[in-house]
Amino acid sequence: MWHPHDTLLQAHLDGELAPPEMRELTRHLSACETCRRASAELAGLGYGFSEMVGELDRAEPAEWRAAAPFPPSLAVATRTTGLPRRPARVQRLVLEHHAGAERHGYPEGAERPGRARSFAAWRWAAAALLMVTSVAAAAVVGGPLFHGPRSMPAAPAAETPHPVAVLPALRPAGAIAMAAGSGAVEVALTGAAAGSRLHVTIGNGAELTVSVRSDSASPEPARFRTGDALIAVGLPSALSLVEVEIPATTRTARVLVDGRLAVAVRDGIVTPAAAAAEGIALAPAP
Amino acid sequence: MPAWEELYHEWRLPLLRYVHRLTRDPHLAEDVTHEAFLRLLREQREVRDPRAWLFRVCTNIIRDHARRLATEGRNPVLPESPAPEPPDVTCERAEVVSVVRSALERLTPRDREALLLRESGFRYAEIAEVIGVRKEIVPALIARALRRLQKSYDMEGRDVASA
Numbered sequence: 001m002w003h004p005h006d007t008l009l010q011a012h013l014d015g016e017l018a019p020p021e022m023r024e025l026t027r028h029l030s031a032c033e034t035c036r037r038a039s040a041e042l043a044g045l046g047y048g049f050s051e052m053v054g055e056l057d058r059a060e061p062a063e064w065r066a067a068a069p070f071p072p073s074l075a076v077a078t079r080t081t082g083l084p085r086r087p088a089r090v091q092r093l094v095l096e097h098h099a100g101a102e103r104h105g106y107p108e109g110a111e112r113p114g115r116a117r118s119f120a121a122w123r124w125a126a127a128a129l130l131m132v133t134s135v136a137a138a139a140v141v142g143g144p145l146f147h148g149p150r151s152m153p154a155a156p157a158a159e160t161p162h163p164v165a166v167l168p169a170l171r172p173a174g175a176i177a178m179a180a181g182s183g184a185v186e187v188a189l190t191g192a193a194a195g196s197r198l199h200v201t202i203g204n205g206a207e208l209t210v211s212v213r214s215d216s217a218s219p220e221p222a223r224f225r226t227g228d229a230l231i232a233v234g235l236p237s238a239l240s241l242v243e244v245e246i247p248a249t250t251r252t253a254r255v256l257v258d259g260r261l262a263v264a265v266r267d268g269i270v271t272p273a274a275a276a277a278e279g280i281a282l283a284p285a286p
Numbered sequence: 287m288p289a290w291e292e293l294y295h296e297w298r299l300p301l302l303r304y305v306h307r308l309t310r311d312p313h314l315a316e317d318v319t320h321e322a323f324l325r326l327l328r329e330q331r332e333v334r335d336p337r338a339w340l341f342r343v344c345t346n347i348i349r350d351h352a353r354r355l356a357t358e359g360r361n362p363v364l365p366e367s368p369a370p371e372p373p374d375v376t377c378e379r380a381e382v383v384s385v386v387r388s389a390l391e392r393l394t395p396r397d398r399e400a401l402l403l404r405e406s407g408f409r410y411a412e413i414a415e416v417i418g419v420r421k422e423i424v425p426a427l428i429a430r431a432l433r434r435l436q437k438s439y440d441m442e443g444r445d446v447a448s449a
Contacts, residue, residue, distance in 0.1 A: 006433070008425070009429070010425040011410070014404070014410070014428075016410045045435065046432060048435075053405050056310070056386055057307070058383070060302070060303065060306050064303075070294055
C-alpha cells in the first residue's frame with residue numbers, strides 16, 4: 001500500500017496541494033491510521049514551532065509595537081526617487097480612503113456611511129487634484145518606479161497616527177471546530193490593539209470571503225474576495241473587537257496580527273496560537 | 287499617506303519580527319529592516335511584490351552578514367548584541383527562550399528561513415522566491431526542519447509539540 005512521505009503530508013497540512021492531490025491524500029488519510037498519526041505528529045510540531053516563535057517574540061523590544069513615524073532618512077530617499085505609480089485599482093482605494101471612508105476593509109460596491117458623504121465631497125476633489133499632480137510629476141520624473149502588488153490589496157493607513165499600544169500576547173481558548181455546512185465560522189479576536197495589522201492567508205486554493213467587522217464602528221462588515229492570496233487589513237482605530245469570518249469550507253488558513261500568528265486553521269479545525277496568558281482572547285462569535 | 291509610508295507601516299513590524307527571529311539580535315533587526323526599505327526606495331526597476339522583495343532583501347543581508355562573521359572567525363549564529371532579558375522575565379521563561387534559541391541554531395540557515403517565512407504567512411511559492419529554491423522542495427525543507435527541531439528538543443529533554 002502506498003503511504004505518503006512527510007513532504008506530501010506537510011504540503012497537505014499547509015494547503016499547498018492541487019485539488020486532485022488533496023482529495024486523494026484526504027481519502028488515504030481517512031483510511032490509514034498510521035499516516036493519520038504521522039500527519040497529526042507533523043501538525044503538532046507545527047503548532048509547537050508557533051509556540052516557540054511566540055516565546056522568541058516576547059524578547060523583542062516593546063517599542064517595536066508602538067507607532068513608528070516614517071524615518072527621516074527614508075523620507076529623504078523618497079524625495080530623490082520620485083513618486084510611485086500604482087495600478088489603478090490601488091489608486092482608487094487610496095482615493096476612497098482619503099475621501100473619509102470610515103470602514104477599513106476593501107468593500108467592493110459597499111455603501112459608505114451617510115455622515116461621511118458631505119465631508120467626502122471636498123476630500124474627493126482634493127484627492128483627485130493630488131492624483132492628477134502625482135501623475136504629472138511621475139511623467140516628469142520618468143518611468144514607473146514602483147508597482148503595488150496586483151493580487152494583494154494594500155491595507156489602508158489609519159487617518160490618525162497609530163496609537164501607542166502594545167500588542168497583547170495571545171491567550172488560548174481551545175480549538176473551535178467548524179461545523180460542516182454552517183456557511184461560516186466567526187472567530188472573534190478581542191483586545192486587538194488599535195492600529196494592528198491583520199493578515200490572513202488562505203491555503204485551500206478556493207475563492208472565499210473574509211470579512212472584518214468592528215463591534216462599534218460600523219454595523220456592516222467590510223467584505224472582500226480573494227483567491228489564493230494574502231489579504232491585508234488595517235484594523236480600525238477605535239476598536240475592541242475584530243471578527244474574522246472564515247467560511248466553513250476553508251481547509252487551511254492563517255490569521256496573523258502584526259506578523260504574529262493568531263489563528264491557524266488546519267483540516268477545518270480552528271486553533272488559536274497559544275503563547276502568553278493575557279491579551280487577545282479567542283472565542284466563538286455569539 | 288504616500289505609498290512609501292503605507293508600505294513602511296504595513297511591513298515594518300513583520301520584517302523586524304522575521305529578522306529578530308532569525309538573528310535574535312534586535313539592533314541588527316532594526317538595521318537590516320531599515321536597509322531593506324532604503325534599498326526598496328532606491329530600486330529603479332519595477333517591484334511587483336514589495337512584501338516578498340523586502341523579505342528577500344532582509345534574508346540576503348543576514349546571509350551576507352553571517353558569511354562576513356564566519357570569515358572573520360566570529361560565530362555567525364550568536365547575536366553580537368543580544369537583547370538583555372526584561373527585568374520581569376522569570377528564570378523559567380528565560381530558560382525556555384534559551385532552549386528555543388539553541389534549537390533554532392541547530393537548523394541550517396535555509397531550514398530556519400523556510401520555517402520562519404512560513405510562520406510569517408508566506409506560501410510555498412513565495413518562500414521559494416525569497417530563499418532562492420525550487421517550490422517543490424519547500425515542504426521537504428519545512429518537514430525536515432520540524433523533525434530536526436524535535437530532535438533538538440529531545441536532546442534538551444523537551445517536546446516540541448507541547449512547547
